[in-house]
Amino acid sequence: MRSTPAVRARGISKWFGRVIALDEVDLDVGAGQVHGLVGPNGAGKTTLLGLLLGLARPDAGSLEILGTPARQTLVVPDGVAGFVDGPGLYPTLTARQNLAALASLRGTRTSSAVDDALEQVGLGDVADNRVRGFSLGMRQRLGLAAALLTHPRLLILDEPSNGLDPAGKQHVHQVIGRLSDDGVAVVLSSHRMDDVAALCTDVTLLATGRVVFTGPLAKLAAESDENDYRVITSDSAKAAVVAADTPGLRIIEAGDALVVRGPVLAIDHLVIRLVGADVALRELTPVVSPLEAAFLALTHTESPL
Amino acid sequence: MSATLTRPVDQPAAPFVPAYRFELVKLLVQGRIRAVLLVCLLAPAAFVAVISQQSSLPTDTVFGRWMNATGWAGSLVILAFACSWGLPLLVSLVASDVFATEDRLGTWRHLMVAVRSPRRIFAAKALASLTVTLLLVGCLVASSIIGGLAAVGNHSLIGLDGHVLTAGVAARTVVLAWACVVTPALAFGAIGLLGSVLLGRSPMGLLVPAVLALAMNLALMLPVPVAFRLALPSNAFLAWRGLFTEPASSGPLLIGIVVSLLWTAAATGLAYVIFVRRDFTDLSNDGATRRTLVAAALPLAVLTGATALVLAVASPGSTGTGVEKSKLEASLSTAFSHLYVLQTRELHRPSVTEAQLETSTACDKGGSRVPDHGPGNDWRCVVTWRLPGASATGSAIYQLDVTADGRYIADGDGPKEVNGSFQVRTSTGDTPNPLWQLDGYVDLLDRN
CATH class of the missing domain: 3.10.450 (Nuclear Transport Factor 2; Chain: A,)
Known part of the structure; x- marks a missing residue:
C-alpha cells in the first residue's frame, strides 16, 4: 500500500478546434482533500472536470487519476464518480428509478444502495416522485446521491450548491464533509467564494484556461494585497479629506459612505488619522471578502460594486 | 489528511442488458409513446369494426371493398394506411428522438459516465427503439386483425387477381404482408436514428423519417423508371400487394426487402460513426454541423443511385414505368x-x-x-x-x-x-x- 494522490495533472491542455479550453494546467488533489475549482465563465472548469471524469482525454500533458494514467476516453479507474454540466437526470422517471437505473448500470445492489443514497442527501421522502417536479436544488442533491451510489474515492461535482436553499446547502456541505472525513477526495467547481470557503481546504483559480492560483485557501486570501472597504464616519466630508491624504489609499466612492481601496496597512493608517482628526469611526467593512477580492484581482474581473 | 489510495482497476463499461433496459424504460415512460401505444392498440380495431358495418366502404384503398366480406380485409386496409404515412410517422416518434432527447435534457455526459462506452449506448438505444417500433407494429397487427375478425368473421379473402384465398391462407398471407413491411419500417427507423444523431436538439430531427417518406411517396406517385422506384426503401411499403396474386409477385417484394435492409445498414452505420466521433466535453457541440449533414446524406444518395443502376443493368425492362x-x-x-x-x-x-x-x-x-x-x-x-x-x-x-x-x-x-x-x-x-x-x-x- 502506498500513498497516491487522487489527481495529479501536469501541463494538461485541451483544445476545441482553435479555442484553447485548458492551457498547461497543473493540479494536485490528495485523498480526503476538498479542492475547489473557481473561475469566471469560460475559464475551463467544466472542461477540467470532464477530463477528470474521463469524458475526454487531454491533448497534451499528463493526467493521473487515482494513480492511473488517463490515456483513453471514458476509461477511468474504479472509484471515480460525479457529474458535470448539471446532474443529468431524467424528468419522466422518479428519483428512485433514476438511481436504480444507474445502480443497475454500475452493477450495484439496487434497492438498499438507492435508499441509502437518497437518505444521505435528504430525499428519502420524495423517492417515488417524478424528477419533473423537483426544484433545481433537489435535482442537485439527487445528482449527488447518484454519485454516492458507487462509494467513490474521487468525487467530481460541478456547481453542487447551485440552486440550493440554505437547508439544502447545509445538507450537501455535511455530506461532502463526511466524505472528506472518510478519505474521499472531492473536486468541485463553484462561482461562489463563500461556498468554496465553507467547503474547501484548497483551491485552484482558473482564468481563460490557465491556472492563476493554486494552494490553500489561507494563502489565497493573503494574495490579495488590496481590498475595497466601506467607511462610515461622523463627518464624511472631513473623512474624505483625511483618506485622500493617507498614503497608499484611493477613494473609489465619496458620499455618506466612503469607499476606499488599499492594503490593510493603509487602512490602519486611515483609522489612526481619522481618530487624530476627531472623526468618529462608525463602520469599517470590506466590500467583498478577502477571498473574493483575491479572486477578482487574480482573474482580472471587475468588482460587483 | 493521511488517507491513502490503493491503485484501482479501470471501471468496466456497463453491461449491455441493463443499458438496453434503461433505454427501454426511458422510452416507455414517455407520455407521447404511451399515447401512441394506446392508439395503436385500440384505434385499428375500432376503425375496422365500425367501417366494416357501413354500407359505404373505402374502395379507394386496396382491399377496402372487401371489408364487410371478411375480417382479413380490414387488417389489410390498416396496413395500406400504415404504409402510406402511419409507419414512417411512428418510427419518427420513436427512433428520431432517442438520441436527441439526451441533448435536450443535457444528460449525455451523465450517461457517458454511467455507461462508459459510446458503442454500448448506441447499441442499447438502437435496439430499444427497434423494440418499441416492433411493439407498436405488433399492436397494429393484433388490433386490426382482432377488430376485423370480431366484426365480420374469419372468411375467405379475394386476392388482387380475383382468386380466392381460403381463411387459413388469408390469415397466413396477411401476417406475412405485415412482416414484410417491418423491413422498410426498420429502414426509416435507421434514418430516424441518423436524424436524431445528426440534428441534436433541433426538433427537425424528429421529422426526418416522416419528411423523407413523404418525399419518396410523392416520387413514387410519378411515372419514374422502375429501377429508381425499386431503389427507394418506401417502395417496399407497396410491394406486399404482390403476395395477394397467384402466383405471388415476389420480385419487387424481395428487392424491396433487400433495399430496405441496405438502407437500414447504411443509415445505422453512418449514425454510429457520427455518434462515436462526437466530443461530449464540448458543450457547444450537439453533433449538428453542415459538414456532418452532407456526410450523412451523400452516402444514402449514392446508395440509391447505385441500386437503381444495378437494377437497370440486371433487368433491362426496368428503365420504363413498368405499366405495359x-x-x-x-x-x-x-x-x-x-x-x-x-x-x-x-x-x-x-x-x-x-x-x-x-x-x-x-x-x-x-x-x-x-x-x-x-x-x-x-x-x-x-x-x-x-x-x-x-x-x-x-x-x-x-x-x-x-x-x-x-x-x-x-x-x-x-x-x-x-x-x-x-x-x-x-x-x-x-x-x-x-x-x-x-x-x-x-x-x-x-x-x-
Whole structure:
C-alpha cells in the first residue's frame, strides 16, 4: 500500500478546434482533500472536470487519476464518480428509478444502495416522485446521491450548491464533509467564494484556461494585497479629506459612505488619522471578502460594486 | 489528511442488458409513446369494426371493398394506411428522438459516465427503439386483425387477381404482408436514428423519417423508371400487394426487402460513426454541423443511385414505368376470370372454370394518339369470354385507373348481369357484384 494522490495533472491542455479550453494546467488533489475549482465563465472548469471524469482525454500533458494514467476516453479507474454540466437526470422517471437505473448500470445492489443514497442527501421522502417536479436544488442533491451510489474515492461535482436553499446547502456541505472525513477526495467547481470557503481546504483559480492560483485557501486570501472597504464616519466630508491624504489609499466612492481601496496597512493608517482628526469611526467593512477580492484581482474581473 | 489510495482497476463499461433496459424504460415512460401505444392498440380495431358495418366502404384503398366480406380485409386496409404515412410517422416518434432527447435534457455526459462506452449506448438505444417500433407494429397487427375478425368473421379473402384465398391462407398471407413491411419500417427507423444523431436538439430531427417518406411517396406517385422506384426503401411499403396474386409477385417484394435492409445498414452505420466521433466535453457541440449533414446524406444518395443502376443493368425492362399494355391485359383477364367464377357460384349458375371461359382482353390508352404504356386513368379495356356450349362470346368494358405503383381499379360497364350493376341478387339477398368494380395489380418488373 502506498500513498497516491487522487489527481495529479501536469501541463494538461485541451483544445476545441482553435479555442484553447485548458492551457498547461497543473493540479494536485490528495485523498480526503476538498479542492475547489473557481473561475469566471469560460475559464475551463467544466472542461477540467470532464477530463477528470474521463469524458475526454487531454491533448497534451499528463493526467493521473487515482494513480492511473488517463490515456483513453471514458476509461477511468474504479472509484471515480460525479457529474458535470448539471446532474443529468431524467424528468419522466422518479428519483428512485433514476438511481436504480444507474445502480443497475454500475452493477450495484439496487434497492438498499438507492435508499441509502437518497437518505444521505435528504430525499428519502420524495423517492417515488417524478424528477419533473423537483426544484433545481433537489435535482442537485439527487445528482449527488447518484454519485454516492458507487462509494467513490474521487468525487467530481460541478456547481453542487447551485440552486440550493440554505437547508439544502447545509445538507450537501455535511455530506461532502463526511466524505472528506472518510478519505474521499472531492473536486468541485463553484462561482461562489463563500461556498468554496465553507467547503474547501484548497483551491485552484482558473482564468481563460490557465491556472492563476493554486494552494490553500489561507494563502489565497493573503494574495490579495488590496481590498475595497466601506467607511462610515461622523463627518464624511472631513473623512474624505483625511483618506485622500493617507498614503497608499484611493477613494473609489465619496458620499455618506466612503469607499476606499488599499492594503490593510493603509487602512490602519486611515483609522489612526481619522481618530487624530476627531472623526468618529462608525463602520469599517470590506466590500467583498478577502477571498473574493483575491479572486477578482487574480482573474482580472471587475468588482460587483 | 493521511488517507491513502490503493491503485484501482479501470471501471468496466456497463453491461449491455441493463443499458438496453434503461433505454427501454426511458422510452416507455414517455407520455407521447404511451399515447401512441394506446392508439395503436385500440384505434385499428375500432376503425375496422365500425367501417366494416357501413354500407359505404373505402374502395379507394386496396382491399377496402372487401371489408364487410371478411375480417382479413380490414387488417389489410390498416396496413395500406400504415404504409402510406402511419409507419414512417411512428418510427419518427420513436427512433428520431432517442438520441436527441439526451441533448435536450443535457444528460449525455451523465450517461457517458454511467455507461462508459459510446458503442454500448448506441447499441442499447438502437435496439430499444427497434423494440418499441416492433411493439407498436405488433399492436397494429393484433388490433386490426382482432377488430376485423370480431366484426365480420374469419372468411375467405379475394386476392388482387380475383382468386380466392381460403381463411387459413388469408390469415397466413396477411401476417406475412405485415412482416414484410417491418423491413422498410426498420429502414426509416435507421434514418430516424441518423436524424436524431445528426440534428441534436433541433426538433427537425424528429421529422426526418416522416419528411423523407413523404418525399419518396410523392416520387413514387410519378411515372419514374422502375429501377429508381425499386431503389427507394418506401417502395417496399407497396410491394406486399404482390403476395395477394397467384402466383405471388415476389420480385419487387424481395428487392424491396433487400433495399430496405441496405438502407437500414447504411443509415445505422453512418449514425454510429457520427455518434462515436462526437466530443461530449464540448458543450457547444450537439453533433449538428453542415459538414456532418452532407456526410450523412451523400452516402444514402449514392446508395440509391447505385441500386437503381444495378437494377437497370440486371433487368433491362426496368428503365420504363413498368405499366405495359400486355401486362394490363393479362392481369385483367386473370382477375375477370376468377371473379366471373366467383359470381357464377354466388348466383348458382351452371358451374364454369377459368380455363373454360377463355377470357381475353384488349386494352388501349387514351386513343390512338397516346402510347399504350404508363399509368393514368385513360385506359379502356374490352374483356371477352366464352361460356361452355355457347357459340357467342360475351364482352364487357372496363375503364382502368392505373397508378404508377402498378395498382389499378377497373370500373365495369357491360351487361347488367355481368358487370353493369354494382349489386347482384342472390338467394340470400342483394350483394356487391364482384365484377362491377375490381382491384388489380401489375408486377412492374414482370417482362410479360
